[in-house]
Amino acid sequence: GQNIDQPTEMTATEGAIVQINCTYQTSGFNGLFWYQQHAGEAPTFLSYNVLDGLEEKGRFSSFLSRSKGYSYLLLKELQMKDSASYLCAVRDFPGGYQKVTFGTGTKLQVIP
Amino acid sequence: GAVVSQHPSWVICKSGTSVKIECRSLDFQATTMFWYRQFPKQSLMLMATSNEGSKATYEQGVEKDKFLINHASLTLSTLTVTSAHPEDSSFYICSARDQVVRRDGGDEQFFGPGTRLTVL
Numbered sequence: 001g002q003n004i005d006q007p008t009e010m011t012a013t014e015g016a017i018v019q020i021n022c023t024y025q026t027s028g029f030n031g032l033f034w035y036q037q038h039a040g041e042a043p044t045f046l047s048y049n050v051l052d053g054l055e056e057k058g059r060f061s062s063f064l065s066r067s068k069g070y071s072y073l074l075l076k077e078l079q080m081k082d083s084a085s086y087l088c089a090v091r092d093f094p095g096g097y098q099k100v101t102f103g104t105g106t107k108l109q110v111i112p
Numbered sequence: 113g114a115v116v117s118q119h120p121s122w123v124i125c126k127s128g129t130s131v132k133i134e135c136r137s138l139d140f141q142a143t144t145m146f147w148y149r150q151f152p153k154q155s156l157m158l159m160a161t162s163n164e165g166s167k168a169t170y171e172q173g174v175e176k177d178k179f180l181i182n183h184a185s186l187t188l189s190t191l192t193v194t195s196a197h198p199e200d201s202s203f204y205i206c207s208a209r210d211q212v213v214r215r216d217g218g219d220e221q222f223f224g225p226g227t228r229l230t231v232l
């Protein structure tokens with residue numbers, strides 16, 4: 001099975017930078033996703049990493065280290081609308097079929 | 113990006129009745145769709161993987177006779193909650209895997225807007 005850990009809650013100031021960490025343990029790793037989820041809504045895709053390194057997309061960047069089982073999501077120039085839960089999800093192939101498992105999510109509150 | 117729809121967006125039903133939720137990929141074909149359940153303040157829990165033209169693969173602890181999944185076409189999967197009870201009240205979300213080929217060989221799954229089920 002998988003074990004995915006991320007902080008439960010974080011608070012950051014508008015305009016600042018925040019880093020949300022995710023550690024995982026799995027066999028047959030085949031990619032890590034970050035999603036944003038506002039309360040009462042479905043998740044929206046933010047980023048995908050399968051190779052080590054940094055993927056940048058505008059104000060959002062995601063980093064992966066497969067040897068360390070570690071990823072982070074970096075949000076720059078925080079805006080109030082970035083207040084949401086951020087879900088780390090890991091894909092692997094248990095028993096020969098593809099499966100994506102989600103972490104419990106990090107609730108980010110952006111304050112003025 | 114790819115669009116996935118779900119219907120209905122919310123439903124209230126009496127205990128003991130069955131409820132069907134539809135998941136459609138609107139502008140792409142999805143050989144694989146996933147059904148998740150999310151209880152308040154918890155993360156998404158995968159219930160089952162739905163493959164077009166074959167039986168769904170259920171996660172441990174999910175009753176296949178209670179949560180019937182049918183993936184009859186490349187754009188439609190349905191989840192039927194049979195004999196629903198109050199403890200089945202939850203936010204049900206489907207996702208569909210797009211077969212877009214990325215430079216690193218990965219692909220992405222796109223989520224529907226979710227269906228909020230309340231069983232009285």
